Amino acid sequence: MLVYIVRRILQSLVVLLVMSLLVFVAVYAIGNPVDIMINPQADQADRDAAIHALGLDKPLWEQYGLFLQHAVTGNFGKSFAYNVSAIEVIFERMPATLELATAAMVIGIVLGIPLGLWAGLKPDSASGKSIMTLSILGFSLPTFWVGLMLIMTFSVWLGWLPSSGRGPTTELLGVPVSFLTWEGAKYLILPATNLALFNLALIIRLTRAGTREALMQDYVKFARAKGLSNTRVVGVHVLKNILIPIVTVIGLQFGSVIAFAIVTESVFAWPGMGKLIIDSINVLDRPVIVAYLMIIVALFILINLVVDLLYSALDPRVRLADA
Amino acid sequence: MDREALPSITAPTHAPVGNDVDTPFRRFVGDFTASKLAMFGLGLLVLLILCALLAPLLSPQNPYDLSQLDVVDSRLPPGSKNSAGTMTYWLGTDDQGRDMLSAIFYGLRISLGVGVAATLAALALGLAVGLAAAYFGGRVDSMIMRIVDMQLSFPAILIALVLLALLGQGVDKIVIALVAAQWAYYARTVRSAALVERRKEYIEAASCLGLSPGRIVFRHLLPNCLPPLIVVATVQVAAAIALEATLSFLGLGLPITEPSLGLLISNGYTYLLSGKYWISFFPGVALLATIVAINLVADHLRDVLNPRLQR
Numbered sequence: 001m002l003v004y005i006v007r008r009i010l011q012s013l014v015v016l017l018v019m020s021l022l023v024f025v026a027v028y029a030i031g032n033p034v035d036i037m038i039n040p041q042a043d044q045a046d047r048d049a050a051i052h053a054l055g056l057d058k059p060l061w062e063q064y065g066l067f068l069q070h071a072v073t074g075n076f077g078k079s080f081a082y083n084v085s086a087i088e089v090i091f092e093r094m095p096a097t098l099e100l101a102t103a104a105m106v107i108g109i110v111l112g113i114p115l116g117l118w119a120g121l122k123p124d125s126a127s128g129k130s131i132m133t134l135s136i137l138g139f140s141l142p143t144f145w146v147g148l149m150l151i152m153t154f155s156v157w158l159g160w161l162p163s164s165g166r167g168p169t170t171e172l173l174g175v176p177v178s179f180l181t182w183e184g185a186k187y188l189i190l191p192a193t194n195l196a197l198f199n200l201a202l203i204i205r206l207t208r209a210g211t212r213e214a215l216m217q218d219y220v221k222f223a224r225a226k227g228l229s230n231t232r233v234v235g236v237h238v239l240k241n242i243l244i245p246i247v248t249v250i251g252l253q254f255g256s257v258i259a260f261a262i263v264t265e266s267v268f269a270w271p272g273m274g275k276l277i278i279d280s281i282n283v284l285d286r287p288v289i290v291a292y293l294m295i296i297v298a299l300f301i302l303i304n305l306v307v308d309l310l311y312s313a314l315d316p317r318v319r320l321a322d323a
Numbered sequence: 324m325d326r327e328a329l330p331s332i333t334a335p336t337h338a339p340v341g342n343d344v345d346t347p348f349r350r351f352v353g354d355f356t357a358s359k360l361a362m363f364g365l366g367l368l369v370l371l372i373l374c375a376l377l378a379p380l381l382s383p384q385n386p387y388d389l390s391q392l393d394v395v396d397s398r399l400p401p402g403s404k405n406s407a408g409t410m411t412y413w414l415g416t417d418d419q420g421r422d423m424l425s426a427i428f429y430g431l432r433i434s435l436g437v438g439v440a441a442t443l444a445a446l447a448l449g450l451a452v453g454l455a456a457a458y459f460g461g462r463v464d465s466m467i468m469r470i471v472d473m474q475l476s477f478p479a480i481l482i483a484l485v486l487l488a489l490l491g492q493g494v495d496k497i498v499i500a501l502v503a504a505q506w507a508y509y510a511r512t513v514r515s516a517a518l519v520e521r522r523k524e525y526i527e528a529a530s531c532l533g534l535s536p537g538r539i540v541f542r543h544l545l546p547n548c549l550p551p552l553i554v555v556a557t558v559q560v561a562a563a564i565a566l567e568a569t570l571s572f573l574g575l576g577l578p579i580t581e582p583s584l585g586l587l588i589s590n591g592y593t594y595l596l597s598g599k600y601w602i603s604f605f606p607g608v609a610l611l612a613t614i615v616a617i618n619l620v621a622d623h624l625r626d627v628l629n630p631r632l633q634r
Contacts (some may be wrong), residue, residue, distance in 0.1 A: 015473060026489055140618045142565040144572045145607045148592065152600055163596060256478040265482070266573055278573055281488045289488055294483065304476055 004312060012305045019297045023290065024067050034046055037108035071294055074225060077287035081280070086287035090273055090295060095175045096166060097265070097272030101257045103179065103192035109250065115200075116207020117234065131204060138201025143260060147194040154190060164269035191268040195261060196212050199253055210242030217241075235309045236265035251307040354627040364619025372615050375431040381408050382425035387582075401601050415601035417590060423601060426587055427609045433552065433583040437494065438564035441501035445563075446556055448502060450545075456510065457517030458540055468514070471507045479504035481585020483566060487575045497576045501563050512555045516548040551626040557621035561614045568610055584610040
């Protein structure tokens with residue numbers, strides 16, 4: 001196990017290095033780094049100072065070393081738009097995105113697993129079929145369009161929920177969150193629902209497929225033969241056995257929820273990292289773009305690593321296959 | 324293989340009446356037309372493609388000829404007459420007095436065009452890479468697959484977004500971004516199909532005959548890998564159209580001179596909050612119809628082309 005963990009961590013570091021090289025090449029070698037990293041409104045003396053400070057007068061391989069060194073210490077230059085360190089701007093927005101993503105995951109799990117179980121237990125009933133139609137829609141409808149329709153229905157026509165922004169936040173362990181007060185939670189409901197739809201559809205499908213497969217297994221027949229109640233057979237025997245793939249996919253999906261938050265945050269003007277990156281691209285605030293890319297790459301690699309390690313802990317066959 | 328051979332052996336018992344011959348293609352057509360939902364999807368898709376192709380003929384006005392637009396007619400609700408009283412805006416007008424129906428026909432053109440172009444290019448790239456991986460095997464294969472896996476661990480939208488942030492706007496750029504986001508799906512599908520086919524006897528027979536590798540790959544291996552690829556490509560056209568619309572909505576995809584459906588929706592976004600829903604709503608319905616139609620067709624294609632489900 002230890003050998004596997006060490007090897008898997010080393011692999012992740014290699015991928016991280018490769019990705020950082022790609023970002024470096026994209027930003028430094030293709031574009032002109034002086035234009036990219038230094039505010040175009042700066043005067044000549046500032047430019048020279050910045051070129052020297054960023055080491056842009058050094059050879060390329062040395063620059064890559066410097067870039068890595070800066071990246072490790074979180075120094076990606078100052079944001080043009082906010083005039084503070086780019087990484088600070090991103091970290092300031094991160095709690096909003098994480099709260100939105102977590103809320104979306106919770107909605108997906110809390111609704112998805114029961115609906116999937118129901119559809120798996122009664123695949124031919126009208127309710128089971130309409131759940132599946134719902135999940136097909138969840139897969140195929142573009143997120144931003146569903147978001148607009150949610151705004152149109154619940155904010156413009158019904159006037160129940162606010163259409164944009166984050167509303168008031170309260171501090172929880174030093175992190176600002178929305179869900180503790182009703183005033184704040186009202187702002188969270190629509191964007192979180194919007195972001196949850198894709199995962200909801202995915203979890204419904206996985207649960208349904210898993211349930212249908214599990215129902216045909218001998219252990220379920222045996223449990224029924226023992227005279228256990230239907231609730232116990234489904235709630236304990238079936239559910240326990242279908243959870244492993246669901247947990248894995250939920251873990252892997254967390255990364256893409258954060259990526260798709262870009263769309264949802266833009267539709268609902270939710271002040272998170274995703275809206276920040278779109279704004280930064282629109283005003284060409286490149287230090288923020290580079291910092292965001294490196295953070296998101298690191299995040300994805302971390303998620304993949306954790307899921308792989310968890311999976312190998314849950315299912316030893318994975319480790320053996322890789323050895 | 325056995326399943327393929329079965330119908331010809333048992334043919335006399337349920338041979339089709341008349342002079343119909345049961346070819347694989349006819350069986351495919353028969354299976355496909357059996358689903359009403361899929362036929363509905365296909366009909367809708369054909370209708371949408373016709374709208375896109377015939378946009379200049381069908382549209383009541385040319386939405387991008389500024390001389391035909393009248394600012395007096397801006398933001399009219401659906402069904403209003405224009406100021407001269409000569410035409411009806413069935414789906415309303417946008418903030419420049421543009422007929423939404425005409426704008427949607429032209430927008431469909433761009434959305435479908437970009438989606439199909441990106442899919443074909445990604446298909447070609449994925450096909451080449453996937454076949455190379457399967458044919459050469461060994462180190463080439465594991466190298467290619469490592470790149471594919473690495474890319475697939477990142478969501479398509481993120482890859483496209485990063486590329487567009489670096490490249491800027493434009494039709495060519497969004498096609499590049501979509502290809503970069505999608506080629507890996509094809510590469511993986513082709514490789515896994517080709518690996519299965521490669522071990523079959525007819526490939527062995529072909530190499531025993533001394534055929535050149537190129538001929539074996541393109542004339543023997545490739546045609547037999549096509550069914551799963553067709554399914555993936557159909558699904559991916561819908562995904563490409565949705566992704567382009569999303570990127571255009573975010574203001575990163577197409578420039579304002581090439582208004583796809585996503586851009587039309589984005590233009591109407593600000594008016595949505597004041598209750599002028601039609602500027603965003605109807606382009607959205609057109610986008611939705613396109614995506615759902617393609618998915619209905621793809622879903623049924625998957626069932627028909629899947630040998631495990633074949634009767």
